[in-house]
Amino acid sequence: MKITIPSQLSDIELVDTMKSFAGRERQATAHLVAHLAEFDRRRLYLGAGFSSLFMYCVRVLQLSEPEAYNRIEAARVARRLPVILDKLAEGSLSMTTVRLLASHLTVDNHEELLAAASGKSKREVDELLARHFPQPDVASSVRKLPAPRPMASPVAVATSAVTPGSPLPSPPPLGLAMAPPTAPPRPAVVKPLAPERYEVRFTAGAETCEKLRLAQDMLRHAVPTGDTAEIIDRALTVLLEELAKRKFAKTDRPRASRGTALGSRDVAAKVRRAVWIRDLGTCAYVAKDGRRCNTRAFVEFHHLDPYGVGGEATVETIELRCRAHNNYEAELFYGRPQPTRSGTSALEPPIAAADGP
Numbered sequence: 001m002k003i004t005i006p007s008q009l010s011d012i013e014l015v016d017t018m019k020s021f022a023g024r025e026r027q028a029t030a031h032l033v034a035h036l037a038e039f040d041r042r043r044l045y046l047g048a049g050f051s052s053l054f055m056y057c058v059r060v061l062q063l064s065e066p067e068a069y070n071r072i073e074a075a076r077v078a079r080r081l082p083v084i085l086d087k088l089a090e091g092s093l094s095m096t097t098v099r100l101l102a103s104h105l106t107v108d109n110h111e112e113l114l115a116a117a118s119g120k121s122k123r124e125v126d127e128l129l130a131r132h133f134p135q136p137d138v139a140s141s142v143r144k145l146p147a148p149r150p151m152a153s154p155v156a157v158a159t160s161a162v163t164p165g166s167p168l169p170s171p172p173p174l175g176l177a178m179a180p181p182t183a184p185p186r187p188a189v190v191k192p193l194a195p196e197r198y199e200v201r202f203t204a205g206a207e208t209c210e211k212l213r214l215a216q217d218m219l220r221h222a223v224p225t226g227d228t229a230e231i232i233d234r235a236l237t238v239l240l241e242e243l244a245k246r247k248f249a250k251t252d253r254p255r256a257s258r259g260t261a262l263g264s265r266d267v268a269a270k271v272r273r274a275v276w277i278r279d280l281g282t283c284a285y286v287a288k289d290g291r292r293c294n295t296r297a298f299v300e301f302h303h304l305d306p307y308g309v310g311g312e313a314t315v316e317t318i319e320l321r322c323r324a325h326n327n328y329e330a331e332l333f334y335g336r337p338q339p340t341r342s343g344t345s346a347l348e349p350p351i352a353a354a355d356g357p
């Protein structure tokens, strides 16, 4: 639909139609919040390959992050106190006011608080909350600010993944370029160039470059071109294995079973290391449309064969899952836990996922 600026309208028509659109926007928002409340209750975002409703709102519903946050907060309050929906639709409460009030509203106080906050600005609502729920003073603190970085003859290392169209000047044989000592340190850059090809650029010290040269020399038999990308990949592979070894230290004596805890059954350290590296430390849940979750925060080991029917923990039967998807798949198998008295599941996730793909 093509939208144009309504310059042909009279002043009265302009004001009337504008007010009408504002009202329809409020109504649409209230309906959206109501639908989000039910979508959230059914947790349909999990099956769609998202670890949180927040990520779903941003990626699929195309809400901005603050819009998604406010609407989800409002949806969760509206499940407890549906009167909020009418107030959003009629415009006596703004989305911001609902967010500010959300954590304070109870069945007992909501009538009084909602009436007091009706038609108020954000600052007035802040003052209202300060009167009703006074907070202790903030403790004084002194914080050291970071000193400016010294510029000791930085050396730029350019790892060029592709040459066609690359903005980099053609590198010397070893892929190293001495930057003039006066050049300011440039921030590291990882920039996608083409599907699966990235330009990686960073500044490194002379010692790092010497290490790179040495690695190139010592790997001449395996990597005759001394390709920097190949050397870095090998270095990172070794580093990740080393880090995984530390993260999942070998245990001689496996821990006792922890009952029904999800994803925490004993998995051999060797298996955990291999799975961690294969799944690159991210949730490997894949939705029907092929979308991989890729959430990095709080990943757990997930048994593809549910433990209860004799699943065995091998690299083939274990995958990484974010907490939301681990619980989701366990619930698909074992059934969903009963909601708590407040009507929310005990497993209700925080609104904003710590990170995402």
Ligand SMILES: [Zn+2]
Pocket: 050, 051, 283, 284, 285, 293, 294, 295, 321, 322, 323, 324, 325
């Ligand atoms: Zn996930």
